[in-house]
Amino acid sequence: MFLGYTGGLKLESFNMVANHAIRQVAEDAIFGANTQAQKAISEYGFNNVINGTIGVFLDDEGILVTFDSVFNALRELKDESFAAYAPLNGINEYLDTAIKTTFGDYKPDGFIEAVATPGGTGAIRHAVWNYSSWGEEILTSDWYWDPYNTIATEHGRKISTYKLFDEKMNFNFEDFESKVELLLDKQKRLIIIINSPAHNPTGFSLSYDEWLGIIEMLKRKASSNQNKIVLFIDIAYIDFCEDESRRFLSLLSNLPKNILSIVSYSMSKGYTFYGLRSGAIIGVSSNKDVAIEFKNACSHSNRGVWSNGTRCAMEVLTKIYRDESLLEKVEKERNHYKEMLKIRANSFMKASEEVGLEICPYKDGFFISIPSNDPIGLAKELSKEKVFLVPLEMGLRFAVCSVSQEKCKITPRLIKEAMKRI
Amino acid sequence: MFLGYTGGLKLESFNMVANHAIRQVAEDAIFGANTQAQKAISEYGFNNVINGTIGVFLDDEGILVTFDSVFNALRELKDESFAAYAPLNGINEYLDTAIKTTFGDYKPDGFIEAVATPGGTGAIRHAVWNYSSWGEEILTSDWYWDPYNTIATEHGRKISTYKLFDEKMNFNFEDFESKVELLLDKQKRLIIIINSPAHNPTGFSLSYDEWLGIIEMLKRKASSNQNKIVLFIDIAYIDFCEDESRRFLSLLSNLPKNILSIVSYSMSKGYTFYGLRSGAIIGVSSNKDVAIEFKNACSHSNRGVWSNGTRCAMEVLTKIYRDESLLEKVEKERNHYKEMLKIRANSFMKASEEVGLEICPYKDGFFISIPSNDPIGLAKELSKEKVFLVPLEMGLRFAVCSVSQEKCKITPRLIKEAMKRI
Numbered sequence: 001m002f003l004g005y006t007g008g009l010k011l012e013s014f015n016m017v018a019n020h021a022i023r024q025v026a027e028d029a030i031f032g033a034n035t036q037a038q039k040a041i042s043e044y045g046f047n048n049v050i051n052g053t054i055g056v057f058l059d060d061e062g063i064l065v066t067f068d069s070v071f072n073a074l075r076e077l078k079d080e081s082f083a084a085y086a087p088l089n090g091i092n093e094y095l096d097t098a099i100k101t102t103f104g105d106y107k108p109d110g111f112i113e114a115v116a117t118p119g120g121t122g123a124i125r126h127a128v129w130n131y132s133s134w135g136e137e138i139l140t141s142d143w144y145w146d147p148y149n150t151i152a153t154e155h156g157r158k159i160s161t162y163k164l165f166d167e168k169m170n171f172n173f174e175d176f177e178s179k180v181e182l183l184l185d186k187q188k189r190l191i192i193i194i195n196s197p198a199h200n201p202t203g204f205s206l207s208y209d210e211w212l213g214i215i216e217m218l219k220r221k222a223s224s225n226q227n228k229i230v231l232f233i234d235i236a237y238i239d240f241c242e243d244e245s246r247r248f249l250s251l252l253s254n255l256p257k258n259i260l261s262i263v264s265y266s267m268s269k270g271y272t273f274y275g276l277r278s279g280a281i282i283g284v285s286s287n288k289d290v291a292i293e294f295k296n297a298c299s300h301s302n303r304g305v306w307s308n309g310t311r312c313a314m315e316v317l318t319k320i321y322r323d324e325s326l327l328e329k330v331e332k333e334r335n336h337y338k339e340m341l342k343i344r345a346n347s348f349m350k351a352s353e354e355v356g357l358e359i360c361p362y363k364d365g366f367f368i369s370i371p372s373n374d375p376i377g378l379a380k381e382l383s384k385e386k387v388f389l390v391p392l393e394m395g396l397r398f399a400v401c402s403v404s405q406e407k408c409k410i411t412p413r414l415i416k417e418a419m420k421r422i
Numbered sequence: 423m424f425l426g427y428t429g430g431l432k433l434e435s436f437n438m439v440a441n442h443a444i445r446q447v448a449e450d451a452i453f454g455a456n457t458q459a460q461k462a463i464s465e466y467g468f469n470n471v472i473n474g475t476i477g478v479f480l481d482d483e484g485i486l487v488t489f490d491s492v493f494n495a496l497r498e499l500k501d502e503s504f505a506a507y508a509p510l511n512g513i514n515e516y517l518d519t520a521i522k523t524t525f526g527d528y529k530p531d532g533f534i535e536a537v538a539t540p541g542g543t544g545a546i547r548h549a550v551w552n553y554s555s556w557g558e559e560i561l562t563s564d565w566y567w568d569p570y571n572t573i574a575t576e577h578g579r580k581i582s583t584y585k586l587f588d589e590k591m592n593f594n595f596e597d598f599e600s601k602v603e604l605l606l607d608k609q610k611r612l613i614i615i616i617n618s619p620a621h622n623p624t625g626f627s628l629s630y631d632e633w634l635g636i637i638e639m640l641k642r643k644a645s646s647n648q649n650k651i652v653l654f655i656d657i658a659y660i661d662f663c664e665d666e667s668r669r670f671l672s673l674l675s676n677l678p679k680n681i682l683s684i685v686s687y688s689m690s691k692g693y694t695f696y697g698l699r700s701g702a703i704i705g706v707s708s709n710k711d712v713a714i715e716f717k718n719a720c721s722h723s724n725r726g727v728w729s730n731g732t733r734c735a736m737e738v739l740t741k742i743y744r745d746e747s748l749l750e751k752v753e754k755e756r757n758h759y760k761e762m763l764k765i766r767a768n769s770f771m772k773a774s775e776e777v778g779l780e781i782c783p784y785k786d787g788f789f790i791s792i793p794s795n796d797p798i799g800l801a802k803e804l805s806k807e808k809v810f811l812v813p814l815e816m817g818l819r820f821a822v823c824s825v826s827q828e829k830c831k832i833t834p835r836l837i838k839e840a841m842k843r844i
Contacts, residue, residue, distance in 0.1 A: 020555065021722075023719055025718045025721065028510070056506070064502050068501075074504065079488040082493070084696060085478065119729055121727070121728055121729040122728050129443065151725075154722060154723060154725075274507045275506045275734065277540070290436075296445050297445055299447070300575075300576060304575065305547050306699065306727075310698060310732055
């Protein structure tokens, strides 16, 4: 079940908001689960509770990880770097750096433009708003990050899904292709959101070969000039993956002009800058006019939605990439936690195998998901054992980013046992 | 003329963006004028150029003013206060503080709700999106801040204007009322944006009695239950006005339920936090359901547009208001620049009178406007004298916030002379 907002509530038939903005509010699933966990921690102590609900990197004691190297750079900035407005599109050097670090050694050929946004969310908003029309469907996988739905609903669009996994828990290419076809037939225009590598909530990453298959398929669909395809790639967690995971980005080279690739860049996870709201929307096209149109549309959207971005965060990124030794320090610090994440996830996966707990195919990232027919019931049963996970529509989400290896190791058994009891 | 974006450009009849997002891009008027000024400064030296284009507070040497008291508070925050996400709606204490400082001694009776936004722009966006429908017109004065138009256009709405001044340069109540009536007849639903006190670009502020007249008139219009009125009050510059200027806010008490008042709060000017993007949208209603609906709609919009706000800025505001002596320091520092602003503006006004230059009735704020039938021609002529102002549709905007008293004193004569030459 989706526990976010749904439409339709009428206030005794008097609404001040316009019809499209009538929203029913349900408690946010993540917030609700975390509140319960915090209550248990205050009652039973941190060591006796497993809080797998928090989607930011916490150390083994439950303290938010902040990279010292990054924060030293932030604190060295002059007051003016915090105080001054950034340019509407973002600081140019920031945008160049965002492009550079996004693609690494795998920069695609083509025209690449970027505009600063508040985190990845802002990038998704601009893409959804500018590249789809009222009432249209946006395609993503059936396991998906809930806010995709909120962003679509906010703007009068709908989320449509394909099955991410087949029965063998492999990428369900067939269902993906059939849904792409269906929606293109219907709309002629389609935004596809793919959150890979390190998919939230499953931790799944498409392989290079799977990407190759996707791109080839989209090229076939684009052979009809009538069709316009926007391939939106959400890479929010990529900085916690191996460099190799960027290789597929080179496949965005020389696509037909009616395929626009958009990549969302975010400083939230890779620089522990969640609360500073800094990201970018990056467009890649083989066609110069399409790239310029992208820049213009996003620039208009910036001015027409939030004006400009958080300057200090942009300056920190440029500072890091101007100074090789600082960059090394940041990467060293991040690698330490990348390693910790791997150890935690491996413990969880190994323990799952040992107790026979079926989990989604995790490869990278902050989350692991456990399929369930009764996520709310299972979450409730687990809470009796002081274990807290986020109930999603198709299962439970466990945040390896915020739980110690020790706890990651014992959680699968507790889930398996709880499953037997419900 | 409006030098921002307008619709309609076709890329050789191939557009990847959806039809509503096709934008023609013209150079931003403010940015263009400032670029010219910077070029002149580098050529002739700062002392020989008058750059009246910059809308942030600069000292007499052209350096951005940052409040030490505020920045000390910012720098005392722990890394976690920068790193962590803020709650979706903003930190509760921040919202309470924003409400407290917005209304001061003039808090209206009623249900008051607030949601954090990136500066005032984000608040305008939420109001425009949630309280008007596609294609509708939003009412503001003919002298207005250009981004109102960008925000409206971005979301498929239009700006409609009333004449701010009558022939005697007094508030044109008659034209205002007739436009309110016209649009209510047509739409039954109307957002009215009033930027007062310290209107950008004119520096005009409505008097308490003028506000009284407006509120009484809106109540009459609301006597038809069919009509829904959103009175949006943009107070971006209010922290640079006298406390007395908040008095009109008490008039928002006990309005009929089909009038919703919205006030946009911003930390940009009052705390020199322009680049940290922190503000709030504050709703006031006599009806609890309308207030809750407001909070829900804005909360949905936050999640569906930019997720959450800049945490560190919110923490600084709560810190200041928890600590009386710190608050005193901030106010003392701000008062120093408030005084400086007054001196600069008075110099400009006095010199205008002396040379017979007609200006809009300035009362408070960062800008003074000079009516002109040929703003571009006049700006061009002035640039020959190394004086740079922003050409708007109905005149030139001069930024007293960023020009020394000495230069404020000589500018009116230069404008008057340039007028004679064109």
